[in-house]
Amino acid sequence: MDFVSENADLFVDAFLATLGLSLLAGLLALALGTLLAAMRVSPVPPLRGLATFYVETFRNTPLTVVFFFIIFGLPQIDFVIGFFPGAVLSVGLYTAAFVCEAVRSGINAVAAGQAEAARALGLTFGQSLREVVLPQAFRTVVPPLGNVLIAMVKNTSIAAGFSVSELSSLLPRLVNADAGDLTLVLVGVVVGYMVITLPSALAVNRIERRVAILR
Amino acid sequence: MSAPVLFDLPGPRARRRIRLATAVGALLVAALVVLVLVRLAGNGQLEAQRWAVLFDPASQVPQALGQALLRTLQVALIGMVLATLLGLLLAVGRLSEHHWVRVVVSTVIEFFRAVPLLVLIFALFFLLPKFGIRLTAFWALVGGLVLYNGAVLGEIFRAGILSVDRGQREAAYGLGMRKTQVMTLVLLPQATRRMLPVLIAQLVVLLKDTSLGFIISFPELLRGARGLVEFFTLQFGNQYTFQLYVAAAVVYIVINLLLSWLARYAEGRTRRSAKTAATTPAELPADVQMGGGGGAVPAGR
Numbered sequence: 001m002d003f004v005s006e007n008a009d010l011f012v013d014a015f016l017a018t019l020g021l022s023l024l025a026g027l028l029a030l031a032l033g034t035l036l037a038a039m040r041v042s043p044v045p046p047l048r049g050l051a052t053f054y055v056e057t058f059r060n061t062p063l064t065v066v067f068f069f070i071i072f073g074l075p076q077i078d079f080v081i082g083f084f085p086g087a088v089l090s091v092g093l094y095t096a097a098f099v100c101e102a103v104r105s106g107i108n109a110v111a112a113g114q115a116e117a118a119r120a121l122g123l124t125f126g127q128s129l130r131e132v133v134l135p136q137a138f139r140t141v142v143p144p145l146g147n148v149l150i151a152m153v154k155n156t157s158i159a160a161g162f163s164v165s166e167l168s169s170l171l172p173r174l175v176n177a178d179a180g181d182l183t184l185v186l187v188g189v190v191v192g193y194m195v196i197t198l199p200s201a202l203a204v205n206r207i208e209r210r211v212a213i214l215r
Numbered sequence: 216m217s218a219p220v221l222f223d224l225p226g227p228r229a230r231r232r233i234r235l236a237t238a239v240g241a242l243l244v245a246a247l248v249v250l251v252l253v254r255l256a257g258n259g260q261l262e263a264q265r266w267a268v269l270f271d272p273a274s275q276v277p278q279a280l281g282q283a284l285l286r287t288l289q290v291a292l293i294g295m296v297l298a299t300l301l302g303l304l305l306a307v308g309r310l311s312e313h314h315w316v317r318v319v320v321s322t323v324i325e326f327f328r329a330v331p332l333l334v335l336i337f338a339l340f341f342l343l344p345k346f347g348i349r350l351t352a353f354w355a356l357v358g359g360l361v362l363y364n365g366a367v368l369g370e371i372f373r374a375g376i377l378s379v380d381r382g383q384r385e386a387a388y389g390l391g392m393r394k395t396q397v398m399t400l401v402l403l404p405q406a407t408r409r410m411l412p413v414l415i416a417q418l419v420v421l422l423k424d425t426s427l428g429f430i431i432s433f434p435e436l437l438r439g440a441r442g443l444v445e446f447f448t449l450q451f452g453n454q455y456t457f458q459l460y461v462a463a464a465v466v467y468i469v470i471n472l473l474l475s476w477l478a479r480y481a482e483g484r485t486r487r488s489a490k491t492a493a494t495t496p497a498e499l500p501a502d503v504q505m506g507g508g509g510g511a512v513p514a515g516r
């Protein structure tokens with residue numbers, strides 16, 4: 001039990017790093033992803049093109065490569081960024097592409113009559129999107145959006161490769177230090193992730209039931 | 216989206232506004248691009264000679280990147296084949312009539328889907344040696360990819376098998392086939408055909424995830440580029456760093472775009488093909504295009 005008490009701080013710090021990384025990157029991804037989705041359905045062609053370009057690029061680039069560019073590439077153009085903010089930015093930018101696709105599928109699922117009615121009432125594009133379409137779209141995409149965010153929590157593990165001391169980084173660190181029971185480390189790391197993902201999945205289910213709309 | 220639903224076909228005034236927005240948008244993007252280019256040029260990153268090294272066989276760079284790419288593709292291919300086999304096995308196990316088989320297989324699937332891929336790879340690479348099993352970086356990477364993607368594909372195949380029209384199964388039993396025959400001769404062929412686009416999409420995910428090999432020092436594409444960078448840095452300082460990483464990223468994007476198009480093509484063909492008519496639309500497990508941990512929505516059209 002010495003091993004547990006000796007490394008408890010390490011575990012708590014790592015867990016908090018993973019949690020913080022997930023929360024910040026999740027917020028960034030949601031905001032940017034929704035903006036991208038709005039751009040993809042907007043009447044302005046270059047905005048559509050730009051958002052499509054963004055989504056296709058990020059969806060087809062490994063997250064590891066995104067990390068690379070943020071952490072080692074940005075300094076090349078004189079933007080120096082710390083490891084943790086860099087990780088937030090990488091995970092957030094990458095996940096935004098998937099959030100965009102989720103939200104867009106939701107927008108496409110909203111009955112055409114809703115948007116037509118909004119237009120008939122004289123609402124502008126921005127108004128009909130904000131007041132009529134997006135609220136309904138978000139209600140339909142709660143489960144896929146939840147999946148994207150839960151996958152994102154697991155993807156934060158890649159930050160371990162880039163000097164962020166989050167949960168996954170404990171494995172190589174404690175193994176190299178040759179400290180104590182390694183199975184325990186693995187169990188600890190896995191449980192750490194589940195402490196974040198399982199309640200999230202439950203919350204997603206609950207939100208889904210609450211906001212589901214008949215269609 | 217067919218006809219735009221969210222906005223009317225723009226009239227003269229709206230067209231003027233759109234043109235204005237286009238100009239402003241284009242200006243903003245151009246300004247951003249110029250800013251990046253100026254900064255890059257300021258650091259001398261745009262000199263032709265720095266980019267030429269990527270295409271100059273005498274520098275050994277194209278060869279080294281090519282070999283790294285081959286290793287990446289090798290991992291992805293072996294991983295895909297093994298993961299498909301494991302996935303089929305898990306899917307059949309999860310549909311088993313024996314309660315205990317279902318419970319065991321479901322637990323296995325849920326476990327491997329819940330754990331981040333990198334943690335699986337770390338476990339294979341760092342922990343197994345403590346129990347006397349030493350895996351090379353190659354097999355740790357392949358092993359992690361197979362376990363994770365096998366579990367994901369298992370769910371995909373299960374959905375595919377369940378989506379085959381019930382009459383097919385009933386007719387097969389009616390003809391006197393045994394359980395194994397029904398599965399291998401009737402259900403799996405139809406399910407596989409239907410699952411082909413998802414399988415190809417999963418290959419994109421797997422290919423992207425091979426870049427995790429970087430973290431355990433397996434010389435795949437990203438690590439290969441990194442290796443070249445380190446080599447050149449010794450000789451010339453870091454003047455080729457940026458170019459090499461850009462090259463690696465471009466290779467990933469091009470390959471994955473090609474695969475995505477292939478998946479879309481396969482999907483179009485499957486839809487037209489009469490042989491897949493006997494399926495009902497299945498609830499696919501959330502697509503996994505994010506890689507490394509599962510669960511994203513199927514891409515829009």
